[in-house]
Amino acid sequence: MRTTSEQATESASPSGLVDLAILDDDTDFRNYLEDALKDDGVYAIRTFGHADELFAGCEQRLPDIVLLDMKMGDVKGDKVLEQLQAAFPGLCVIVVTGYPSLEDMRATFKMKVFDYISKPFTLAQLRQTLHNAIEKFGFGRAAQDRLRERLGHQIKMLRVERDWSLKDLAAMTKLSISQISSIERGANLPSVESLLAICHAFEKRPSEVLASIEF
Numbered sequence: 330m331r332t333t334s335e336q337a338t339e340s341a342s343p344s345g346l347v348d349l350a351i352l353d354d355d356t357d358f359r360n361y362l363e364d365a366l367k368d369d370g371v372y373a374i375r376t377f378g379h380a381d382e383l384f385a386g387c388e389q390r391l392p393d394i395v396l397l398d399m400k401m402g403d404v405k406g407d408k409v410l411e412q413l414q415a416a417f418p419g420l421c422v423i424v425v426t427g428y429p430s431l432e433d434m435r436a437t438f439k440m441k442v443f444d445y446i447s448k449p450f451t452l453a454q455l456r457q458t459l460h461n462a463i464e465k466f467g468f469g470r471a472a473q474d475r476l477r478e479r480l481g482h483q484i485k486m487l488r489v490e491r492d493w494s495l496k497d498l499a500a501m502t503k504l505s506i507s508q509i510s511s512i513e514r515g516a517n518l519p520s521v522e523s524l525l526a527i528c529h530a531f532e533k534r535p536s537e538v539l540a541s542i543e544f
Contacts, residue, residue: 345469347371347372347469348375348391349372349373349459350387351395352376352377352380352395352401353376353401356378359376362374362376362396366455375392380412383413387417387420391417393462394422394423394462394463395413399424406426414441421462422443423442423443423446424445425446443465477518480518480539481515484527501530509527
């Protein structure tokens with residue numbers, strides 16, 4: 330039997346856009362955020378006034394980012410967050426809170442979210458927080474592009490940690506310097522043979538390297 334998260338992934342998000350779901354019980358605030366962000370040309374925005382509507386929307390199509398208001402009348406935001414994380418592990422959630430400080434928020438809700446943003450916030454602050462999430466997770470780009478970028482970055486980090494030059498890694502793998510450079514830049518994916526050679530040089534299994542990029 331498929332899990333809810335597996336079912337949700339069947340409907341792909343709009344091509345090239347970041348699927349943003351907003352849960353807030355204030356209709357005016359939801360409309361304000363939607364109007365402010367839609368012209369950016371970055372987001373496919375869905376707004377929800379109740380947690381049940383958000384969960385139904387996630388089952389239909391899993392969003393890239395959820396903007397979750399923690400104070401919604403009788404609805405406890407921490408409970409909604411707990412249910413979201415249980416149903417959709419790894420979902421990128423940005424919490425909106427009216428708490429006086431982020432430290433108070435972190436102490437009260439010790440749950441894994443991408444970031445917190447305190448009300449009142451400016452649109453510039455919100456855009457920056459969303460941009461940080463997009464950069465971190467590679468939202469809005471094709472899966473193959475994200476894989477190339479994350480794998481290339483990880484290979485570069487492994488090389489730098491050992492204080493190896495491109496020439497050093499090329500000598501150990503018998504690959505060309507230009508080939509390794511293109512892999513590290515995310516311009517090209519390594520072939521199976523090249524990946525095996527690189528992993529052997531780092532004394533790591535390919536599964537370890539792939540697991541480390543959380544793809």
